[in-house]
Amino acid sequence: MAGTGLVFAGYVLLHMYGNLKMLAGEEAFNTYAEHLRTIGEPMLPRSGLLWVIRVVLVLSLVGHAYAAFALWSRAGNARRTKYAAAKSAMRTAWMRWGGVFLLVFIAWHLLHFTFLKISPNPDKQGPNVTQNPYELVVASFQVPWMTLIYVLAMVALAFHLAHGVFSAQQTLGWTMTPHAYRRAKAVGYATAAVVVVGFLIPPLSILFGLIK
Amino acid sequence: MTDTTVNAGIAHGLYTEGEPVADTKAPAGPIAGKWTQRKFDAALVNPANRRKLDVIIVGTGLAGGSAAATLGEAGYNVKVFCFQDSPRRAHSIAAQGGINAAKNYKEDGDSTYRLFYDTVKGGDYRSRETNVYRLAEVSANIIDQCVAQGVPFAREYGGLLDNRSFGGVQVSRTFYARGQTGQQLLIGAYQALERQVAAKTVKQYTRHEMLELVVADGRARGIIVRDLVTGEIETHFADAVVLASGGYGNVFFLSTNAMGSNVTASWRAHRKGAYMANPCYTQIHPTCIPVSGEHQSKLTLMSESLRNDGRIWVPKNRDDCDKDPRQIPEEDRDYYLERIYPSFGNLVPRDIASRQAKNVCDEGRGVGPVVGDFRRGVYLDFADAIARLGKDAVEAKYGNLFDMYARITGENPYEVPMRIYPAVHYVMGGLWVDYDLQSTIPGLFVTGEANFSDHGANRLGASALMQGLADGYFVLPNTIRDYLAKGPFEALADDHPAVAEARGRVEQRTARLLQIQGERSVDSFHRELGNIMWEYCGMERSEEGLLKAIDLIRGLREEFWRNVRVLGSGDTLNQSLEKAGRVADFLELGELMCIDALHRRESCGGHFRAESQTEDGEALRHDDEFLYVAAWEFSGGDGDGEMSTPVLHKEDLVYEAIELKQRSYK
Amino acid sequence: MNLTLKIWRQAGPRHPGEMVTYKVQDISEDMSFLEMLDVLNEQLNAKGEEPIAFDSDCREGICGMCGLMISGEAHGPEKTTTCQLHMRSFSDGEVITVEPWRANAFPVIKDLVVDRGAFDRIIQAGGYISANTGSAPDAHAVPVPKPNADRAFVAAECIGCGACVAACPNASAMLFMGAKVTHLSELPQGQPERAARVVSMVDQHDHEGFGGCTNVGACSQACPKGIPQDVISTLNKDLRAALRG
């Protein structure tokens, strides 16, 4: 759980960093996208590293989701009679349903950007757009409902990470003093804040026309 | 003042006197060599034979838990019982202050002899020298053992163990673990016990209550228990039975003991022939949180260490008693302990501090709410300490106690003086045992608070934990083998008359309690008994009061067996039924306590007879007449609640290593 | 004050249970929660109804015997044990629900009483230091640095009440177990068995049917002794170290 979770967290941070290149303009972003695919050449074939990342991500996702559902069902078995009055355990609910929501989002997101099955902007269609990552992103987030989906997803992600990043450190045994414990909590919140802000800058900038 | 006429108890036909008893196991010779000699003399049991020997231990407190673990390690077949849901919850867990040991780590002049001397003196010269010496002798080993088990005692910055001085003793020999010493020691013993459970040398029976002792062919051979969950009555056999069932302070209803603490195991053994020694010796602790109303179910102790910095006072004038204490000027306060005992002041021993608190409240100068017909409380004031040391220092030392006080009373002790009042805390009396800790029934051993042996008429702070662990880790395992070496004894059949009798008695009693279906709840009887005991057999006892109490108790006991209401059935968890059985036994014990208190027409330690005091109201012993242990024999009474006249057997106390003196703390 | 109580009644382990509503009057603020239940039980007894079964012994907050889920919070609204909770924490007219600890590893015996034997079995699996009586060296033979001694003490304060399990959304006993592992791991005496201890305790924990820990922290918030969540971190670390060999 902790291992796979941190793989995601690391990936998300990198990904966010990449997305922020949007701010640096079309060229910078597209170079970056291209660079992603050429990195490691000629040692690796084109898109080699990208595939390595993809495989790691898919395996992690399977592992992560499997572990999550296993824990979930174990918890269900560990308390078959529920409390009549329970101060609801918000944190677990957020983690679990938030995780499921993220899973759905990832599917949507891949269909959208990777498989290009979703093209929400009626004004910007065709290979011009799909072959130009920068254009594609801009086109997508000029559509308010699409931006909304991403905003919601990022909020969910932030909650998931705020606890998840702390949780992973706890699981790895890095929080054995009160000081380290507080630090781990802070790292969790900080990661969440950075991610939510970082990811949302490009889409919101686009929506509000700061990036065209 | 010695009264040479016939003792009032005998005069009223309350008891008869039988042959003296004697402890025959302590070897001759100088006191320092006796224990080594006894260990050497006690027969050995070949390790291969130990597996064939069964030992039953009732109780998992410090005394029982440590014994079970140690006997398990030695390879005996042990069965251990407790009424709680886990051995770890035995009442020993509540002890706060600490445990004494003559380690002399502080090089402040402590020694085995000094610990022995202090304990005998503290007990007001009513304990048996040989036992106390041994206790002091093994005390150091206890600390070693506990540290090896991982008990987290307080340590200094250098990593070595810290000590403090406790209960008015002049050396620092008390080891402690914040305010939770009993808990930490018990968890240590519990873990050692669970290790043996895993090793299958010990079988543990939780939520099982011993209700009868099986004595066959003159030996203790087993117990009858009720499984408190299923209600099933079970018979368990063994070659020897150990009672480590704790104290019976709950005879007073309100005490600092846990709700379930009871006398049943001891009392059933007493009815089967084990003598009960000095039952009237009760310790009343001066620093408890006062009663707040009729609903109160138990009293909470606050560590004695509070007396190191707090000053105890009451208003000089009754009219000031309901005023805000902060508004009462210095000159209108009576710091009565400092006034009466200028050299010891607030640090006088427990019995003295308690009695003086009662005196000022009886005079109508108590503080706090009126409970019953007067105010039961005195101030324990930290204003001076806070001014002198600063609030932070006081908080560092006593913060957890202050928090507890605030939680229970809803008052902030940093702002308003605390209120305290004495409460029943510990019983020095218990089943009579010899040097081997064996009772008058062969094969029945008694350890910990359940026996009478080490504290005389008053126990010093931090020495009950020491005794429980000394008995369980070091003494019993060495002495019981002398007895077990004679075993294994012939197996008993379920239809052996002694077994059938014991079982039948439990079944009938249970059935009867459920059949009465009277008008009054068990608790109401318990409360009433408690009031009688506190009023007449509490901090001050008089002939007149005790005679009255005996009458009242007899009447109450008769009513109990006619009018108690226990609902529910016997074959499920039934807490009213459990309580009913315990209260029934308290109703018999209470009478014996009063008889014992009545016959001992002297004041000593926790036993203060109004008729026996010096001119300025201090306890007055009569060594010429009462230098003995009163061991009471149950003389019959077959039916529930029936007891005929008990028989007194005296064990003369011989002081060879210590000179008898009158205690003085002025 | 007057209160409405909704209390779980269950005749036995295999009987179905239900919430039953009771009213109590003239409750004093100075009563403890359990004394309030005592009052209710006296009333029930007088009416010929069987009293409500609940556990308690020391009533001082140290034995760990008591423990009720009070309006959805383990040991009620204050950070203390049920026996040390006082009625001044409630307000007149309040409706209070009272339930037993809920966890499959803590089966209900009757009404509010549960069986916490699983905790004993976890300790049996390794929650001890093997030191036979009589074999101990002098207590000063091995000094323990104060920081370790202090942390061991904090962890050793656990009273085994089970509130952590009751409060944990996963019904995990990780805080209880982490407390024991940390107590023993911090001490030099605990080192020889350190690796074996944690592995077999965790095995037993899972075998008893407790849930897995997802680091929610509700346990620590409910713990009357304030056992910090970082003890779980220590357990995790010891476990990984042990499994790596």
Ligand SMILES: Cc1cc2nc3c(=O)[nH]c(=O)nc-3n(C[C@H](O)[C@H](O)[C@H](O)COP(=O)(O)OP(=O)(O)OC[C@H]3O[C@@H](n4cnc5c(N)ncnc54)[C@H](O)[C@@H]3O)c2cc1C
């Ligand atoms: C609040 C408080 C604070 C104290 N502080 C200190 C202190 O600081 N220092 C000190 O030295 N002493 C202190 N004492 C005294 C000391 O704690 C006790 O005397 C001592 O712990 C008794 O230990 P024990 O093993 O004899 O009995 P307990 O710990 O009382 O154990 C009794 C055992 O017997 C079992 N039992 C009883 N009856 C039955 C039955 N019929 N069937 C089955 N099982 C039964 C119980 O389940 C339990 O396991 C304190 C006492 C109190 C009340």
Ligand code: HEM
């Ligand atoms: C790519 C997005 C995701 C990231 C970045 C992520 C990250 C994390 C992290 C770091 C943890 C903490 C691990 C630990 O406690 O040791 C975690 C836990 C969890 N994740 Fe995810 N996760 C993601 C996706 C998902 C998905 C899709 C699901 C749903 C199936 C999910 C469900 C959970 C659950 C249930 C936990 C609970 C365990 C806990 O509370 O610690 N996560 N996640």
Ligand code: HEM
């Ligand atoms: C506002 C937020 C986001 C934006 C604007 C965004 C944008 C993009 C874009 C443009 C791509 C295509 C890149 C390429 O193919 O070169 C992409 C791919 C991807 N994104 Fe995002 N993303 C966002 C959030 C996320 C989040 C939160 C996750 C994970 C939880 C995620 C996971 C992925 C994955 C797995 C890929 C596929 C990479 C691959 O294998 O090609 N994205 N994203």
Ligand code: SF4
């Ligand atoms: S960790 Fe806290 S809540 Fe859990 S059993 Fe121990 S004391 Fe109770």
Ligand code: F3S
């Ligand atoms: S609440 Fe439960 S999930 Fe873990 S941190 Fe505590 S055991």
Ligand code: FES
């Ligand atoms: S009854 Fe002992 S902790 Fe509450």
